[in-house]
Amino acid sequence: MHVKILGPGCKNCHNLEIRTREALDHLGLQADVEKVTDVAAIAGYGVMKTPGLVVDEKLLVSGRVPPAEEITRLLSAASGDRQ
Amino acid sequence: MSVTARPPAPGRTGDTRLWLGLVGAGALWGLLYGLNERLWPVLMGDWLGLDLDGRLGESLTFFLYDTVKIMLLLVGLIFVVGMLRTTLSPERVRDVLTGRGLLVGLVLAALLGSVTPFCSCSSIPLFIGFVAAGVPLSITLTFLIASPLINEVAVVMLGGTFGWGVTAIYVAAGLVLAIVAGWLLSRFDLDRWVEPFVFSTPVAALTAEGGSPTLAARIEAARAETRDIVVKVWTYVLVGVALGAAIHGWVPADFFARYAGSDNPLSVLLATLAGVPLYANAAGVIPLAEALWAKGVALGTVMAFMMSVVALSVPSLVMLRRVLRMPLLTLFTAIITVGIVAVGMLLNLVT
Numbered sequence: 001m002h003v004k005i006l007g008p009g010c011k012n013c014h015n016l017e018i019r020t021r022e023a024l025d026h027l028g029l030q031a032d033v034e035k036v037t038d039v040a041a042i043a044g045y046g047v048m049k050t051p052g053l054v055v056d057e058k059l060l061v062s063g064r065v066p067p068a069e070e071i072t073r074l075l076s077a078a079s080g081d082r083q
Numbered sequence: 084m085s086v087t088a089r090p091p092a093p094g095r096t097g098d099t100r101l102w103l104g105l106v107g108a109g110a111l112w113g114l115l116y117g118l119n120e121r122l123w124p125v126l127m128g129d130w131l132g133l134d135l136d137g138r139l140g141e142s143l144t145f146f147l148y149d150t151v152k153i154m155l156l157l158v159g160l161i162f163v164v165g166m167l168r169t170t171l172s173p174e175r176v177r178d179v180l181t182g183r184g185l186l187v188g189l190v191l192a193a194l195l196g197s198v199t200p201f202c203s204c205s206s207i208p209l210f211i212g213f214v215a216a217g218v219p220l221s222i223t224l225t226f227l228i229a230s231p232l233i234n235e236v237a238v239v240m241l242g243g244t245f246g247w248g249v250t251a252i253y254v255a256a257g258l259v260l261a262i263v264a265g266w267l268l269s270r271f272d273l274d275r276w277v278e279p280f281v282f283s284t285p286v287a288a289l290t291a292e293g294g295s296p297t298l299a300a301r302i303e304a305a306r307a308e309t310r311d312i313v314v315k316v317w318t319y320v321l322v323g324v325a326l327g328a329a330i331h332g333w334v335p336a337d338f339f340a341r342y343a344g345s346d347n348p349l350s351v352l353l354a355t356l357a358g359v360p361l362y363a364n365a366a367g368v369i370p371l372a373e374a375l376w377a378k379g380v381a382l383g384t385v386m387a388f389m390m391s392v393v394a395l396s397v398p399s400l401v402m403l404r405r406v407l408r409m410p411l412l413t414l415f416t417a418i419i420t421v422g423i424v425a426v427g428m429l430l431n432l433v434t
Binding site for chain 2: 008012039040042043044046047048049050063064065067
């Protein structure tokens with residue numbers, strides 16, 4: 001699973017990264033977590049309000065930091081799709 | 084924490100409880116606000132025996148009263164605006180702004196910009212998202228001017244310190260400034276001054292978060308937003324109100340009138356330039372500005388100072404440089420600066 005955190009480096013992007021890593025640990029999922037800070041690349045995903053969460057090139061969240069349960073649910077659904 | 088099925092969406096009974104909670108919170112807010120109006124003179128004067136007409140007593144009472152009032156207003160208004168805003172995503176704003184005539188587009192962009200916040204770290208993706216989707220540059224730039232210039236923190240700080248009349252003047256002046264700046268920019272051929280990658284960015288249609296949010300989701304979003312903003316600005320509010328209180332107590336009335344009264348046109352220009360490096364302190368600058376105003380600085384001068392603090396900042400200009408070439412960035416900055424100076428001078432003429 002390939003996870004990307006979109007954001008030029010503000011506080012919310014950092015929070016989203018922390019929560020995402022925690023959720024991955026919690027689910028026991030193996031994933032590469034990559035931070036995307038280039039604005040052109042961020043806009044390329046259609047994100048106009050940071051932060052954004054992309055899993056396997058699919059945009060799941062933008063413009064907010066969802067609660068931990070929601071991230072866990074999204075990641076678990078995304079990993080289910082792969083199998 | 085379970086990962087399996089989510090609990091079913093809260094039905095009508097859940098919503099009723101949430102609404103009752105909101106009404107209760109509103110009532111508590113009103114009670115605290117009313118209490119703040121009456122508490123401090125009693126507490127400081129009658130109980131602690133401070134002389135309320137003396138400098139220390141007056142400044143301390145003013146400080147406590149003003150801090151609590153501004154924090155209450157901030158929390159209340161940001162929460163309400165935050166709830167309303169959950170329906171106003173950048174995607175929806177973009178849809179509204181696409182395919183409009185110039186004037187209608189400019190007016191809508193200024194109005195939507197003033198109710199849509201974005202942290203300055205989002206301004207570039209937003210810019211790209213708008214322009215790549217076909218929103219004209221002038222309309223996009225009007226949006227980018229209005230958004231920081233008119234926002235709930237500035238409105239609350241102004242209303243709580245200067246009063247709501249001055250706030251209305253500020254909002255009106257800000258809207259006109261954003262619209263006129265956009266119109267002036269539309270007279271130029273701007274596309275050649277935008278970094279080419281902006282136009283070639285593929286704009287994926289956003290469908291990740293369709294549907295309208297539930298009441299619970301709105302409350303959660305509004306709470307998170309209120310918490311974020313209050314955490315970010317409370318120290319500036321304290322420092323700003325404290326400096327303001329000190330000026331109220333110790334600086335003689337009309338002290339500034341000699342240097343920065345309405346008959347000194349240069350003061351508006353200096354105030355505008357002084358405001359550029361001061362972005363982060365917007366929440367603190369307004370109580371300070373109110374104290375300067377109370378001691379004789381002309382309203383137009385104070386207004387120009389606040390507008391330039393909020394609208395022009397070096398970090399956001401540096402960020403805009405990623406997408407705008409120097410000629411356009413210079414033109415953009417110059418038009419806003421001249422506009423702010425014009426607003427200040429005009430206000431000084433009529434007040």
